Amino acid sequence: MQVLIPSSLRSYTRRMRVPASGATLGELLADLERQFPGLRFRMVDEQDRLRPHMRVFVGGRAVHDLAHPLRPDDDVSIVQALSGG
Numbered sequence: 560m561q562v563l564i565p566s567s568l569r570s571y572t573r574r575m576r577v578p579a580s581g582a583t584l585g586e587l588l589a590d591l592e593r594q595f596p597g598l599r600f601r602m603v604d605e606q607d608r609l610r611p612h613m614r615v616f617v618g619g620r621a622v623h624d625l626a627h628p629l630r631p632d633d634d635v636s637i638v639q640a641l642s643g644g
Contacts, residue, residue: 563636585625
């Protein structure tokens with residue numbers, strides 16, 4: 560499947576879209592980490608949860624659980640939320 564990478568994480572991938580695989584979101588992130596070391600840590604905290612500023616969309620639907628199942632033809636988008644005051 561193809562994964563859309565936000566501009567803030569492209570220093571790891573050097574590309575906007577990258578191929579990755581996994582039966583779950585967690586496995587997909589593990590594959591991305593294998594290809595692009597350090598990427599997963601920017602997205603997942605020490606409790607194995609998505610960091611508050613990270614959003615993942617699968618087929619246009621927000622996903623929060625790393626156990627969320629994926630299909631090989633899913634379109635996955637990683638988005639970094641902005642905050643400010």
